[in-house]
Amino acid sequence: MMSDTVQPTGSKPAQPDGSPPVQEAAPAFSPLYRQIKQRLVRSLQAAEWQPGQAIPSEMELAARFQVSQGTVRKAIDELATDNLLVRRQGKGTFVASHAEQATQYRFLRLVADAAPHEGTDTRLQRQLLTCRRMRAPAEVVRQLALKPGDPAVQVQRLLLANRPEGPVPMVLEDLWLPGTTFKGLSAERLVAWRGPMYRLFEVEFGVHMVRAEEKLRAVAASAEDAALLAVPAGSPLLLVERLAYTYGDQPMELRRGLYHTEHHHYRNELS
Amino acid sequence: MMSDTVQPTGSKPAQPDGSPPVQEAAPAFSPLYRQIKQRLVRSLQAAEWQPGQAIPSEMELAARFQVSQGTVRKAIDELATDNLLVRRQGKGTFVASHAEQATQYRFLRLVADAAPHEGTDTRLQRQLLTCRRMRAPAEVVRQLALKPGDPAVQVQRLLLANRPEGPVPMVLEDLWLPGTTFKGLSAERLVAWRGPMYRLFEVEFGVHMVRAEEKLRAVAASAEDAALLAVPAGSPLLLVERLAYTYGDQPMELRRGLYHTEHHHYRNELS
DNA sequence: CAGTGGTCTAGACCACTAG
DNA sequence: TAGTGGTCTAGACCACTGA
Numbered sequence: 086m087m088s089d090t091v092q093p094t095g096s097k098p099a100q101p102d103g104s105p106p107v108q109e110a111a112p113a114f115s116p117l118y119r120q121i122k123q124r125l126v127r128s129l130q131a132a133e134w135q136p137g138q139a140i141p142s143e144m145e146l147a148a149r150f151q152v153s154q155g156t157v158r159k160a161i162d163e164l165a166t167d168n169l170l171v172r173r174q175g176k177g178t179f180v181a182s183h184a185e186q187a188t189q190y191r192f193l194r195l196v197a198d199a200a201p202h203e204g205t206d207t208r209l210q211r212q213l214l215t216c217r218r219m220r221a222p223a224e225v226v227r228q229l230a231l232k233p234g235d236p237a238v239q240v241q242r243l244l245l246a247n248r249p250e251g252p253v254p255m256v257l258e259d260l261w262l263p264g265t266t267f268k269g270l271s272a273e274r275l276v277a278w279r280g281p282m283y284r285l286f287e288v289e290f291g292v293h294m295v296r297a298e299e300k301l302r303a304v305a306a307s308a309e310d311a312a313l314l315a316v317p318a319g320s321p322l323l324l325v326e327r328l329a330y331t332y333g334d335q336p337m338e339l340r341r342g343l344y345h346t347e348h349h350h351y352r353n354e355l356s
Numbered sequence: 357m358m359s360d361t362v363q364p365t366g367s368k369p370a371q372p373d374g375s376p377p378v379q380e381a382a383p384a385f386s387p388l389y390r391q392i393k394q395r396l397v398r399s400l401q402a403a404e405w406q407p408g409q410a411i412p413s414e415m416e417l418a419a420r421f422q423v424s425q426g427t428v429r430k431a432i433d434e435l436a437t438d439n440l441l442v443r444r445q446g447k448g449t450f451v452a453s454h455a456e457q458a459t460q461y462r463f464l465r466l467v468a469d470a471a472p473h474e475g476t477d478t479r480l481q482r483q484l485l486t487c488r489r490m491r492a493p494a495e496v497v498r499q500l501a502l503k504p505g506d507p508a509v510q511v512q513r514l515l516l517a518n519r520p521e522g523p524v525p526m527v528l529e530d531l532w533l534p535g536t537t538f539k540g541l542s543a544e545r546l547v548a549w550r551g552p553m554y555r556l557f558e559v560e561f562g563v564h565m566v567r568a569e570e571k572l573r574a575v576a577a578s579a580e581d582a583a584l585l586a587v588p589a590g591s592p593l594l595l596v597e598r599l600a601y602t603y604g605d606q607p608m609e610l611r612r613g614l615y616h617t618e619h620h621h622y623r624n625e626l627s
Numbered sequence: 628c629a630g631t632g633g634t635c636t637a638g639a640c641c642a643c644t645a646g
Numbered sequence: 647t648a649g650t651g652g653t654c655t656a657g658a659c660c661a662c663t664g665a
Contacts (some may be wrong), residue, residue: 114641114642116652117635117653117654142630142631143632144630144631148390152655153654153655153656154656155653155654155655155656156653156654156655158632158633159654163631166437167627168627173662174632174633175631175632175633175661175663175664176630176662176663176664177630177631177632177663178631178632192626222623232564262585295626295632296625297625298625299623300622300627301593301594301597301621301623301624302469302594302618302622303575303593304617305591306639319591320576321575321576321593322574322641323572323573323574323594324574327626342572346572346574346575350571350572351571351572351573352569352570352571353568353571354567354569354570355462355465355567355570356439356566356567356568385660385661387633387634388634388635389634389635413649413650414650414651415649415650423635423636424636425637426634426635427634429652430634432651443651443652444640444643444644444650445644445650446642446643446645446650447650448644448649448651449642450651507656555649596635
């Protein structure tokens with residue numbers, strides 16, 4: 086590791102080095118704690134610490150970066166609000182992961198209408214339909230920022246709710262991943278995996294999903310989709326198009342979900 | 357105003373007064389800055405400062421509450437993240453309102469599919485359908501925490517997108533408000549008002565909406581709704597049920613929206 | 628008990644706004 | 647230039663965890 090000192094980008098400590106005064110009208114001023122934050126993100130991106138693992142203590146990081154503990158603290162605070170890190174008093178600060186119970190299906194906003202009765206199994210069953218490798222279609226190339234001709238992995242699956250009368254289809258998902266990053270992904274691995282798919286991505290491919298953007302629409306079920314979801318053709322379905330990002334705002338997954346919302350709904354909090 | 361000193365609720369400064377040691381297993385510990393935060397919320401609730409107005413400076417508040425500036429700062433920081441306050445460097449801290457350009461339709465997540473062309477009018481026209489006063493229906497009583505028999509105001513309206521070929525219906529809204537709080541609300545006032553409805557609520561009724569919860573579903577258009585939205589009966593529509601809250605988590609508005617999502621979508625960010 | 632994050636303070640200085 | 651919020655520091659002490 087090399088010199089790790091940090092300087093504010095402000096104009097007060099006149100830069101003695103011949104650094105160019107090219108101000109592109111935007112950069113303005115980046116406080117120290119944001120530079121620390123960026124460094125931490127880069128460390129996460131470089132997988133210096135794995136999801137679920139602890140990062141160094143605030144004191145250690147302060148020493149490494151040659152700043153006060155308070156400055157490191159502010160950087161970590163922001164990363165914690167961004168859900169990149171998780172603070173645990175008395176224990177340390179940990180890299181966020183999709184393994185913990187609390188955040189397991191963080192991006193799935195579908196909930197049952199009625200308050201679940203005591204003992205109702207709210208977990209969803211999974212049923213893999215397809216998992217294949219191919220050249221990425223144009224739309225996938227565009228959204229995942231691939232190069233034309235790059236490989237992609239397509240996965241299709243059903244999520245089913247556990248009802249007394251048996252499992253009923255609830256969500257039909259169709260998702261696309263960059264083929265180079267997800268080289269070893271196969272139907273076998275997907276079927277064998279217990280737990281959230283995003284956790285599998287962390288464990289097997291070192292990819293942690295940080296955030297996502299979704300576009301929602303109401304659509305009529307095609308004959309094909311209707312059959313898979315066991316609803317009449319033409320039924321209204323909630324179409325959820327998701328673009329999920331990993332560290333550094335890099336798009337990593339394109340997911341198209343069809344939700345059957347007769348007894349469930351998509352929950353959202355506005356503020 | 358009375359004594360304004362604050363004490364941590366922690367156990368270290370042994371309470372000399374005979375305050376009961378009843379620990380209900382939950383309260384745990386409330387840091388100073390959270391108590392300050394609560395006080396500020398109560399001041400907002402009491403309309404001590406109006407939406408859009410500046411609150412006292414950090415130094416003034418620190419003096420008033422007998423704490424350091426840093427503690428006030430942390431309280432305000434949280435209120436700013438909660439969107440109750442807005443900080444403006446060099447100017448002061450202001451009570452959030454639905455008047456500013458940036459946050460005008462903060463709760464409306466409907467956006468056009470295509471990037472709007474230069475000069476396209478993205479604003480929506482409003483067309484009031486009904487505004488009437490009545491005894492609140494059971495569902496409204498429940499959701500708005502009213503008493504049975506309490507009055508309510510029902511408003512129905514259309515939002516229309518401006519297209520080259522003229523305005524086309526996009527959203528059909530049906531909303532319910534507590535009749536006592538919204539005593540003077542009438543069709544005339546609604547029609548005359550220019551700007552966001554939530555801003556009208558602030559100006560005329562002193563009600564500021566802080567946050568909201570939404571439940572989304574795909575439904576088939578009824579004959580009636582279809583006619584108003586100018587779509588075929590049975591068309592898939594996005595049903596958005598919103599419960600909006602004012603200061604202190606008090607439910608204040610129940611809104612049911614039907615979105616036509618053929619050329620628009622509901623945008624959501626997950627993190 | 629040592630080590631972690633969490634709170635609170637006091638003071639210096641910077642960035643931004645407006646008179 | 648005065649007043650606001652924003653950053654950074656250093657130090658003291660508290661709350662929580664686990665050995």
